[in-house]
Amino acid sequence: xxxxxxxxxxxxxxxxxxxxxxxxxxxxxxxxxxxxxxxxxxxxxxxxxxxxxxxxxxxxxxxxxxxxxxxxxxxxxxxxxxxxxxxxxxxxxxxxxxxxxxxxxxxxxxxxxxxxxxxxxxxxxxxxxxxxxxxxxxxxxxxxxxxxxxxxxxxxxxxxxxxxxxxxxxxxxxxxxxxxxxxxxxxxxxxxxxxxxxxxxxxxxxxxxxxxxxxxxxxxxxxxxxxxxxxxxxxxxxxxxxxxxxxxxxxxxxxxxxxxxxxxxxxxxxxxxxxxxxxxxxxxxxxxxxxxxxxxxxxxxxxxxxxxxxxxxxxxxxxxxxxxxxxxxxxxxxxxxxxxxxxxxxxxxxxxxxxx
Numbered sequence: 001x002x003x004x005x006x007x008x009x010x011x012x013x014x015x016x017x018x019x020x021x022x023x024x025x026x027x028x029x030x031x032x033x034x035x036x037x038x039x040x041x042x043x044x045x046x047x048x049x050x051x052x053x054x055x056x057x058x059x060x061x062x063x064x065x066x067x068x069x070x071x072x073x074x075x076x077x078x079x080x081x082x083x084x085x086x087x088x089x090x091x092x093x094x095x096x097x098x099x100x101x102x103x104x105x106x107x108x109x110x111x112x113x114x115x116x117x118x119x120x121x122x123x124x125x126x127x128x129x130x131x132x133x134x135x136x137x138x139x140x141x142x143x144x145x146x147x148x149x150x151x152x153x154x155x156x157x158x159x160x161x162x163x164x165x166x167x168x169x170x171x172x173x174x175x176x177x178x179x180x181x182x183x184x185x186x187x188x189x190x191x192x193x194x195x196x197x198x199x200x201x202x203x204x205x206x207x208x209x210x211x212x213x214x215x216x217x218x219x220x221x222x223x224x225x226x227x228x229x230x231x232x233x234x235x236x237x238x239x240x241x242x243x244x245x246x247x248x249x250x251x252x253x254x255x256x257x258x259x260x261x262x263x264x265x266x267x268x269x270x271x272x273x274x275x276x277x278x279x280x281x282x283x284x285x286x287x288x289x290x291x292x293x294x295x296x297x298x299x300x301x302x303x304x305x306x307x308x309x310x311x312x313x314x315x316x317x318x319x320x321x322x323x324x325x326x327x328x329x330x331x332x333x334x335x336x337x338x339x340x341x342x343x344x345x346x347x348x349x350x351x352x353x354x355x356x
Contacts, residue, residue, distance in 0.1 A: 060178065060225075061158040062091040063149050065142075066166035070101040072276055073166040075295055077105065079303055081114035085175040090117040090158075093166075094149040096141070097126055102166075124148055124345035133332070140335050143248040144342040151235070151343040154228055161231075162197070163224045167276045169299055170197075170223070171306045173211075174272045178225060181214065184313050185227075185266050189216055193230050193252075193262040197223030198271025204319045208269035211309035217319040218256070219265040221249040223273030234261050235343060242339035245329040257326045269316060274302045 062080070066073050073093070080086055093106050106120040123145045130141065146163070153161045160182060164170070171177075174197065181195055199207075199220055206215055234241070237260040244251045256263025276295050331339065 059158075059182075060089055060160045060162060060175070061153045061156075062089060062162045062164065063153055064091065064093045064164045064166060064168075065145060065149060066093050066095045066102055067097045068099040068102060069166050070099070070105045071293075072295065073102060074105045074108075075276070075299055076164070076166055076169055077109045077115065077118075079169040079171075079299065081109065081112060082172050082303070083170060083174045084172055087114060087116050089175060090119070091115060092119045092121055092149075092153065094121050094123055094145070094152075095126060096123045096145045098122065121152070124342070134334065137245075137335060139247040140245065140331070140339070143246075143251065144339060146248045147339070147342040148345050150226060150231070154226075154231055159228050161226045163226065164222065164273065165275075168222050169274050169276060169302060171272045171303055173306055173309075174223075177211070177268065177272050177306075180311070181266060181268065181313065182225065182227075184214075188214065188313065188315055189264060189266045191262045192216065192264045192266045193234070193256070194219045194227075194265040195225035196220045196265045196267035197225065198268050198273045200275055203267070203269050204321050206269055206316065206319050207271075208316075210314065211268075211270045211306050212312065212314045213269040213316050214313045215267050215269055215316040215319050216264045217267050218263060218321050219249070219252055220267070222275055223271075224265070230261070237261065238340060238343060242336050243328075243331055245331050245335065250324070251328070253324045254326065254328050257324050263323065264318075267319075270306060272306065274298075 064073075064076065064080075077093075080091060083089075095102055103120060106118065109115045110118050110120075125141065125144060125148075130137070134141075150161050150163060160178075162178065178195075178197060181197075185192060185195060196217070196219065199217065200222060201207075203215070204217060206217075234255070237255065240258065240260055241251060241255055244254060252261065253263065255261045277293070277298060
C-alpha cells in the first residue's frame with residue numbers, strides 16, 4: 001500500500017514539475033559557476049599578459065641560447081649590459097640543459113641595474129637525456145632549441161626577436177643600429193626573411209668598416225633579427241623544414257633554395273655582434289687546448305670597433321654567396337616528430353631526467 005502511495009506521488013504532475021524546476025535550477029547554477037570560472041581564468045590570463053606587457057617591449061626582444069659555457073655567457077651579458085637602451089629591453093637566456101654555474105651567472109646579471117628585464121628559462125628539452133641514435137644528433141637538438149626559444153618569444157607578443165648565443169658579444173650601439181635597420185628594411189629589402197646584425201668571416205669578401213653599409217646576403221646565425229610576419233610564414237612551412245637532418249641555419253638556407261622562404265637577409269657589413277674564439281663547444285663537446293681562452297682583449301677590441309656614424313644606411317646591393325642544393329638528408333620519423341613538436345613546446349618542464 002505504502003509503495004503504491006509513493007509511486008502515485010512520483011507520478012503526480014506537480015511533483016514532476018517541481019523536480020524539473022529543481023533540475024533546471026541546478027543546471028543553471030552549474031552553468032553560472034562554469035561561466036564565473038571561465039571569467040576568473042580569463043581575467044587572470046589577461047592580468048598575466050598585462051604584467052608581461054610591462055616587461056616585453058612590443059618591438060624587440062633579445063633571446064640568448066645557452067647551456068654550459070658560463071665563462072663566455074658572463075662576457076656576453078657584460079657586453080649586453082653596456083648596450084644603449086638595454087635597460088628597457090627584455091632579454092631572455094634560454095638554456096638547453098640544467099647547469100648550476102650558468103644559472104649563477106644569469107642571477108648575477110639579474111641583480112644588476114643594467115639588465116632590468118633579464119630572465120632565465122629552460123628549454124622544453126633541458127631535462128631530456130638523449131640515448132641511442134638521438135645521442136649523436138646534436139645539430140638536431142640545437143635546431144629544436146632554436147625553434148622553441150624563438151617561437152616562445154613571438155607567442156608572448158614580440159614583433160621582432162633578436163637571436164644570439166652564449167658566446168656572442170655585442171657593441172654598445174647594437175640596439176640603436178637594430179632599430180635603424182628594422183626601420184629601413186621595408187624600403188631596402190621587403191622580401192628579406194631576416195636581418196643580420198653582422199656576419200662571420202669577411203662577409204663573402206664584402207666586409208666594411210663603414211657602420212652604415214648594408215647588403216643583401218644569406219640569413220646568418222649571429223645577431224639575427226626575425227620579424228613576426230616572416231616567422232609566421234616560415235612556421236607555415238615547418239612540415240618541409242622538419243623533414244631535414246642537420247643544423248637550423250643551414251636548413252634555413254635549404255628552405256631558401258627550395259623557395260619556401262626568401263634566401264636573403266639585410267645585413268650590416270660592419271658587424272655589431274662577434275662570435276668569440278671557440279675554446280669549447282657545448283654542442284660537440286670539443287675543447288681546443290691550443291687556443292687562448294682569455295677573451296678580455298678580444299672583447300675590448302671588438303666593442304670599440306664601431307665609431308661614430310650618421311643615420312642613413314648605404315645600400316651595397318647583393319652579395320654573392322653559395323646557394324645550397326635543394327637536396328637534403330631526410331630525418332627519421334622520431335627526429336621529424338620531435339622537430340614538429342618543438343615550436344609548440346614553449347613551457348619548460350620540471351627538473352626530471354627523461355630519455356629518448
